[in-house]
Amino acid sequence: MEVELRVYATLRKYLPAQPLGEGTLFRPEPGTSVAGLLELAGVPLDQVKIIMVNNRHAGPEHVLADGDRVAAFPPVAGG
Amino acid sequence: MVGKILRVNMRELTVRYEDLPDKYLLFGGRALTSALVADEVPPGAHALGENNKLVIAPGLLSGTTAPCSGRLSVGAKSPLTGTIKESNAGGITAQKVACLGIRAIVVEGRPAGDGFHLLVVGEDEAKLLPAGDLTGMGCYRLNEELWKRYGTKSGVISVGPAGEMRMVVAGVSTNDGEGHPGRYAGRGGLGAVMGSKGLKAIVVRTDKAFDVPVKNREAFKEAARKFAKAIAEHPVTNAALPAYGTAVLINILNEAGGLPTRNFSDGQFEAAALCSGEALAETVQKRGGKGRTGHVCHPGCLIRCSNIFADEKGEAVCAPVEYESAWALGPNCGISDLDHIAVLNRLCNDVGLDTIETGVTLGVLMEAGVLAFGDGEAAIDLLDREVRNGTPLGRILGGGAEAAGKLFGLTRVPTVKGQGMPAYDPRAVKGIGVTYATSTMGADHTAGYSVTSNILKVGGFVDPLSPAGQVDLSRNLQIATAAVDATGLCLFTAFPLLDVDYALPSVVDMLNAQYGVNLTVGDVVDYGKEILKTERAFNRAAGFTKAHDRLPEFMRHEKLAPHGVTFDVPDEKLDEVFNF
Numbered sequence: 001m002e003v004e005l006r007v008y009a010t011l012r013k014y015l016p017a018q019p020l021g022e023g024t025l026f027r028p029e030p031g032t033s034v035a036g037l038l039e040l041a042g043v044p045l046d047q048v049k050i051i052m053v054n055n056r057h058a059g060p061e062h063v064l065a066d067g068d069r070v071a072a073f074p075p076v077a078g079g
Numbered sequence: 080m081v082g083k084i085l086r087v088n089m090r091e092l093t094v095r096y097e098d099l100p101d102k103y104l105l106f107g108g109r110a111l112t113s114a115l116v117a118d119e120v121p122p123g124a125h126a127l128g129e130n131n132k133l134v135i136a137p138g139l140l141s142g143t144t145a146p147c148s149g150r151l152s153v154g155a156k157s158p159l160t161g162t163i164k165e166s167n168a169g170g171i172t173a174q175k176v177a178c179l180g181i182r183a184i185v186v187e188g189r190p191a192g193d194g195f196h197l198l199v200v201g202e203d204e205a206k207l208l209p210a211g212d213l214t215g216m217g218c219y220r221l222n223e224e225l226w227k228r229y230g231t232k233s234g235v236i237s238v239g240p241a242g243e244m245r246m247v248v249a250g251v252s253t254n255d256g257e258g259h260p261g262r263y264a265g266r267g268g269l270g271a272v273m274g275s276k277g278l279k280a281i282v283v284r285t286d287k288a289f290d291v292p293v294k295n296r297e298a299f300k301e302a303a304r305k306f307a308k309a310i311a312e313h314p315v316t317n318a319a320l321p322a323y324g325t326a327v328l329i330n331i332l333n334e335a336g337g338l339p340t341r342n343f344s345d346g347q348f349e350a351a352a353l354c355s356g357e358a359l360a361e362t363v364q365k366r367g368g369k370g371r372t373g374h375v376c377h378p379g380c381l382i383r384c385s386n387i388f389a390d391e392k393g394e395a396v397c398a399p400v401e402y403e404s405a406w407a408l409g410p411n412c413g414i415s416d417l418d419h420i421a422v423l424n425r426l427c428n429d430v431g432l433d434t435i436e437t438g439v440t441l442g443v444l445m446e447a448g449v450l451a452f453g454d455g456e457a458a459i460d461l462l463d464r465e466v467r468n469g470t471p472l473g474r475i476l477g478g479g480a481e482a483a484g485k486l487f488g489l490t491r492v493p494t495v496k497g498q499g500m501p502a503y504d505p506r507a508v509k510g511i512g513v514t515y516a517t518s519t520m521g522a523d524h525t526a527g528y529s530v531t532s533n534i535l536k537v538g539g540f541v542d543p544l545s546p547a548g549q550v551d552l553s554r555n556l557q558i559a560t561a562a563v564d565a566t567g568l569c570l571f572t573a574f575p576l577l578d579v580d581y582a583l584p585s586v587v588d589m590l591n592a593q594y595g596v597n598l599t600v601g602d603v604v605d606y607g608k609e610i611l612k613t614e615r616a617f618n619r620a621a622g623f624t625k626a627h628d629r630l631p632e633f634m635r636h637e638k639l640a641p642h643g644v645t646f647d648v649p650d651e652k653l654d655e656v657f658n659f
Binding site: 012020022052073075077078079 | 313324335353358361402524537544
């Protein structure tokens with residue numbers, strides 16, 4: 001299956017070739033979780049605070065489906 | 080004596096100091112501005128008339144060594160909303176006012192004739208001077224001129240041409256340590272109130288920032304040290320905010336489908352990344368020169384969320400460019416060019432406009448076809464020529480989003496109690512919708528920042544797309560925020576306050592040590608509730624009912640992409656927010 005990962009803020013250093021505002025495609029095994037995808041991408045899970053799958057909050061255990069869009073953020077805030 | 084009130088009578092052009100009444104001992108910031116407005120302004124007063132008062136108050140901890148305690152509250156009856164209003168800003172002036180022993184400046188009356196004045200407040204005296212030569216000046220030139228006259232350590236509170244013309248989108252500017260006028264008590268048209276008083280600026284002359292007397296110095300020092308540790312240890316306040324500024328929120332709100340785009344017609348902006356905090360930080364680094372991230376707005380700030388945005392030559396354009404402004408003047412107008420956004424932001428600072436109300440009004444005018452979505456040049460021209468010069472079109476923008484919606488016969492007008500909504504669509508971030516609907520201030524995100532739990536997972540998680548749990552979330556945050564707004568602490572200390580167990584007790588310990596009192600953590604909640612009750616009572620007397628605690632109708636039936644959601648927190652639940 002194919003999924004897209006976008007990393008933001010301080011996580012961008014783990015996918016330095018990813019243009020801002022675009023995703024990077026990965027082809028993990030079916031049944032892979034968000035945590036598995038992040039491992040595959042080399043993004044340390046302990047630096048990830050917020051995960052969204054298809055624009056909804058999800059946990060690292062969330063099992064991905066073909067075509068999913070995953071976004072990962074470190075702790076961020078503002079206002 | 081627990082401090083002074085400086086009363087400035089603009090009818091008689093007199094100033095006098097009086098002792099702060101004992102009943103106000105523990106009132107600072109928003110608690111004091113709201114108490115004085117409620118006690119002294121008739122709820123039926125015209126906001127631009129003789130009987131309204133502009134109240135300026137540093138927080139309870141401002142002027143001490145408490146970290147991040149430099150907020151300045153400005154209050155009055157709002158000409159935009161008709162409600163009581165408090166808007167607060169960073170910058171260097173709150174600490175200076177506090178160090179002069181002044182707990183509040185109350186500007187009252189209205190001049191019989193035309194003409195503006197300047198209030199100069201020094202160590203021993205305050206005086207009003209004619210300011211005819213400063214009239215019409217934008218805030219950048221005005222700040223330069225006032226620093227030339229009174230020194231570069233002066234705090235400056237001012238209005239631009241929009242405030243002079245009593246436009247209800249006008250804010251009150253304060254300066255940072257470099258003399259940029261970009262720290263704004265922006266919301267609610269308080270600049271128009273200051274303009275209606277014939278007051279162009281207030282200069283506060285002292286070098287001091289940390290000299291407010293503290294009763295128990297050792298206990299205060301220990302509590303301040305603990306609070307500083309909580310701020311330093313929290314990953315939001317020690318990493319994301321200094322590196323990217325508050326605009327780091329652009330991408331996450333866009334991912335969550337809650338970034339209002341093109342006048343709240345979409346929840347995602349296709350070019351969001353181009354105007355995000357990440358893009359801003361990368362641009363600033365690449366260009367060098369005077370641009371920087373990790374900038375402070377006042378001495379003693381440990382968070383450093385501010386920035387200076389520079390142009391391609393490295394010359395400073397605007398400090399700061401922050402999330403709400405970047406969104407209002409960017410995605411909400413379909414504009415993604417950071418240079419256009421920074422120039423628009425600078426123009427708001429110069430002409431004296433609230434960036435949020437200006438951006439929301441521009442969005443409405445773009446929907447009306449007055450200018451096109453995405454046309455940054457036309458927006459720049461509108462602010463720089465029409466608004467600055469008070470042309471009829473400029474005054475249409477100066478009347479705010481709700482008035483513009485009425486003038487052009489539109490129904491998609493994102494306001495509550497007449498105030499434009501900030502940078503979170505309440506259909507996809509329902510907790511903030513509850514705050515917009517019910518806040519004593521109109522649509523105001525800071526009044527109860529439910530985005531924390533809805534989006535950022537600070538202080539727990541409440542699903543932003545479900546109506547469940549949003550009323551409790553908003554109520555608790557509105558109460559806590561009212562209390563924080565009284566202390567002079569930056570609202571961003573709320574992130575450690577929500578997550579670090581010893582943070583709130585250390586704030587209470589600082590207050591106890593400073594004022595020689597024995598507050599408990601439980602008292603803080605009661606304190607916040609009292610502020611809200613005072614404000615609600617004023618609004619009720621001014622004619623507001625639960626029918627005003629509602630979002631605009633289109634948000635109940637117009638579905639927001641990408642989630643296809645409407646705002647579905649029931650009205651009767653909204654009416655439970657103030658059930659205490």
